[in-house]
Amino acid sequence: xxxxxxxxPVDRRLGSRQLAALLTGTAGEHPGYRxxxxxxxxxxxxxxxxxxxxxxxxxxxxxxxAVSRATVTAAYDVLREGGYARSRxxxxxxxxxxxxxxxxxxxxxxxxxxxxxxxxxxxxxPGAPAAELTAALxxxxxxxxxxxxxxxxxxxGIPELRAAVAERFTRRGLPTLPDxxxxxxxxxxxxxxxxSLLGGPGDRILVENPSYPNALDAIxxxxxxxxxxxxxxxxxxxxxxxxxxxxxxxxxxxxxxxxQNPTGSLMxxxxxxxxxxxxxxxxxxxLIDETIADIALDGPPPxxxxxxxxxxxxxxxxxVGSLSKxxxxxxxxxxxxxxxxxxxxxxxxxxxxxMATPVIEQLVALHLLEGMDDVLRERLPRLRAxxxxxxxxxxxxxxxxxxxxxxxGLSLWVDLGRPVASALARAALAHGVRIEGGxxxxxxxxxxxxxLRVPYTLAPELSEQAAVRLAAASAGDLRPTNDTAGRRPWMx
Numbered sequence: 001x002x003x004x005x006x007x008x009p010v011d012r013r014l015g016s017r018q019l020a021a022l023l024t025g026t027a028g029e030h031p032g033y034r035x036x037x038x039x040x041x042x043x044x045x046x047x048x049x050x051x052x053x054x055x056x057x058x059x060x061x062x063x064x065x066a067v068s069r070a071t072v073t074a075a076y077d078v079l080r081e082g083g084y085a086r087s088r089x090x091x092x093x094x095x096x097x098x099x100x101x102x103x104x105x106x107x108x109x110x111x112x113x114x115x116x117x118x119x120x121x122x123x124x125x126p127g128a129p130a131a132e133l134t135a136a137l138x139x140x141x142x143x144x145x146x147x148x149x150x151x152x153x154x155x156x157g158i159p160e161l162r163a164a165v166a167e168r169f170t171r172r173g174l175p176t177l178p179d180x181x182x183x184x185x186x187x188x189x190x191x192x193x194x195x196s197l198l199g200g201p202g203d204r205i206l207v208e209n210p211s212y213p214n215a216l217d218a219i220x221x222x223x224x225x226x227x228x229x230x231x232x233x234x235x236x237x238x239x240x241x242x243x244x245x246x247x248x249x250x251x252x253x254x255x256x257x258x259x260q261n262p263t264g265s266l267m268x269x270x271x272x273x274x275x276x277x278x279x280x281x282x283x284x285x286x287l288i289d290e291t292i293a294d295i296a297l298d299g300p301p302p303x304x305x306x307x308x309x310x311x312x313x314x315x316x317x318x319x320v321g322s323l324s325k326x327x328x329x330x331x332x333x334x335x336x337x338x339x340x341x342x343x344x345x346x347x348x349x350x351x352x353x354x355m356a357t358p359v360i361e362q363l364v365a366l367h368l369l370e371g372m373d374d375v376l377r378e379r380l381p382r383l384r385a386x387x388x389x390x391x392x393x394x395x396x397x398x399x400x401x402x403x404x405x406x407x408x409g410l411s412l413w414v415d416l417g418r419p420v421a422s423a424l425a426r427a428a429l430a431h432g433v434r435i436e437g438g439x440x441x442x443x444x445x446x447x448x449x450x451x452l453r454v455p456y457t458l459a460p461e462l463s464e465q466a467a468v469r470l471a472a473a474s475a476g477d478l479r480p481t482n483d484t485a486g487r488r489p490w491m492x
Contacts, residue, residue, distance in 0.1 A: 014049065016056035020064035031067065033074035040075065041084050044095055044447065045419055050209065050228045051444040055085065055093045097446040119466045121435040123492045124261070124410040124455035126383070128328035129375050132368060140363035147363070153356045155347040157183025157335070161362045164369045165335050174304040179340040182347055185357045187291045187322035187334040192218045194318055194336060195252070197349050198285050199224050204250035206241070206284070210413075210441035210448050212261045214492070215254060215289065224252070228443035233404040233413070235265040242278040252285045258293035258302050262441050262453040263413045264406025272308050280313040290321040294376060297384045298407040306337070315339045323365055325410060327375065329492060333357065333365040383410070389460035393467035398474060411455040413438075416474075419449035423478035424470075431469040 023031070023039050031039065043049045055061070058076065062069040076093055079085035083098030147158070156162060162178040169176035184190040199205060201223030207216065209228035219226060227248045229241050245253065255275070257267035267275075279286050288305045296302070306317040315338075322334035336346060368375070387405070390412065394401055402415040416424070421437030428435050438451025458466065 013054045014056060016060035016064040019049075019056055019061060023065065031065070031071075033071045034078065036065075036067075036071065036075035037078035037082075037084075040079060040095075041082065044084060044097075045449050049095055050230075051095055051097065051447075053095045054091075055095065057092065097444075117432050119433045119458065119462060119469065121433060121455055121458070121466060123329075124453070124457060125325055125329045125492050126379065126410075126457050128330060129379070132371055132375055133328065133331075133364075135371075136364045136367035139367040140360055143363050143366075144360070147359050152359050154183075154359065154362075155351055155356050156343070157181065157357060158359060158362045158366075161333075161366045161369075164366055165337070168369065168372070169304060169337055172301075172304050172307070174307040174337075176337060177340070180337055180343060182336040182338075182343045182350075183357050183362060184320075184334040184336060184350075185354060186332040187289065187320050187324060188214055188218070189332075189354065190320040190322070190334045190336045191215055191254075191287070191289065192222075193346055193350055194287055194320065195219065195222045195224065197342075197346055198287070198318070199251050203252070204248050206244055206248065206250045206253035206255075207443050208236075208255060208260065209443035210262055210438065210451070211254070211443055212256060212289070213436075213440050216441075216443060219254065226443050231260055231263050231265055233263065233265075233415075235263075236267060236271060238271075239274075241271070242274050245275070245278045245282050245284055249282045250284055252287055253279060254287045254289070255305075256289045256292070257305055258290055259295060259406060259409030261292060261409065262411055262438075262451075264404070264409040264411065266302065266407060269308065272305055273310075276305075276309050276313050276317070279316060280310070284316070286317045288317060288319045290319055292325050292409050293321070294326050294372075295380070295383065295410060296408040297380060297387060301408075304337075315342075318342065323368060324492070326372065326379070327368050331361060331364060331368075333361055383456065386458065386460060386463065387412075387456040390454065390456040390458075390463040390467070393460075393464045394454070394470075397467040397471040410457055411453050414452045414454050416450050416452055420478040421449050421452050424452065424473055427473040427476050427478060428470055431473045433466055433469045433473070435470075 023036065023043070040049065044051070055076070056064070058069050058072040062072045065072070076085060076087070080087060084096065085093050086096055087093040159178065161183055162181040165181045165183070166176040166178045184193065195218055199222060203224050204227050205219055205224040206227045206229060207219065208231045210231065227244060227250055229244050230237055257272060259266055276286070286305070290304065294301050304319060306314050306319055309317055319337040320334060323331055336343065338346070391403070391405060394414070400417055402417070403412045406412070422439055425435050425437040436453060438448030438453065439446055441453065442448045456463065
């Protein structure tokens with residue numbers, strides 16, 4: 001059964017000037033009431049206005065937009081009639097979604113149609129580098145004789161791999177000691193373990209909207225209360241992350257600042273510094289996901305987020321990463337970089353459920369890390385060519401779709417122009433394409449229905465086939481449906 005979303009009300013308020021700025025580019029400077037209602041609904045479905053957020057008072061918004069109060073009143077009436085807002089006397093008007101609107105997904109991974117013709121665009125990860133993996137396996141076999149006489153349990157990770165990960169952080173500009181590294185069974189394990197240690201049911205956690213679905217699932221499973229902040233084609237709204245940190249004072253903030261999944265946005269250095277300073281002031285732990293940080297296609301990779309921390313603030317930053325995106329998801333090797341005391345607490349907490357990561361896989365990872373720069377030198381130009389080929393194919397076959405070409409990462413965040421993403425994902429299965437609708441990435445259920453994440457991890461000729469099939473699926477009758485019962489989404 002798919003995990004149910006539990007709504008935790010948070011006192012979020014949207015200022016009249018803030019909403020007016022968002023609406024001006026969507027509804028025009030002096031919108032009529034229907035245009036105004038449509039613009040608010042669009043922003044809500046796009047995740048730029050969070051659910052359960054109090055809208056400005058009618059008089060305040062009217063003044064900010066330079067329209068009559070009657071226009072705003074009529075627009076709020078339309079939103080309420082459509083199920084996109086609710087009002088209570090004395091409490092104001094709050095955003096919501098119509099009854100039954102929830103994230104939908106394609107068929108369960110194990111239930112996909114049989115055959116080799118299925119193109120999988122739900123997984124944004126490359127295949128393994130065959131030659132390097134073979135060599136790493138041989139190297140690991142040679143080292144096994146040293147480890148075989150030992151019990152083989154290493155809750156922190158084998159010393160050699162901890163040192164290698166620490167050395168890579170140091171070379172990237174963040175001096176790190178081996179005792180600041182914990183080796184985990186993939187980045188998802190690192191994330192879940194950190195959440196379970198730093199937070200508890202009911203604690204607030206700031207998250208990006210949209211964000212990585214498996215991370216959002218882990219956050220929901222931990223019972224944390226999400227405080228979403230929007231990430232758009234232009235990145236993080238100026239000052240909104242910092243103001244949300246100050247207003248909500250969350251226990252944790254989960255951020256993907258490097259080629260954010262799924263938007264591909266790269267957080268500017270100045271904003272990183274402001275986030276670090278604000279988090280220090282609010283006592284918020286920053287949980288930074290650097291899984292995609294090395295997939296820099298149009299420039300050098302960014303320095304580690306924690307390297308920008310002012311004195312005394314670095315201990316509040318926890319960084320997770322893995323080899324899944326640079327090398328292979330089938331090699332379940334990840335890590336946590338944090339203060340040595342926190343690493344000890346994480347290692348202690350992992351033992352009851354996961355005593356240690358397999359030694360053989362750690363030895364393979366050790367050899368792959370030693371040749372990581374060589375792998376990236378070969379992979380990045382190929383991914384860049386695949387990105388450009390996918391963009392060209394989509395432009396040819398689906399010219400009405402829009403996207404911003406990311407400078408890194410593994411996918412395009414496509415605007416379909418209409419809220420049919422879930423229906424399109426279901427239709428695409430019949431045309432031999434597995435893909436996820438944008439709502440799967442929403443911190444709030446039902447949002448991003450006009451978006452589609454399209455990875456460029458396939459060869460150019462396969463991307464061309466995928467674009468042709470998606471065009472055929474898009475041309476069909478895309479009727480929304482809430483038929484998600486009994487299906488568990490699977491993606492990466």
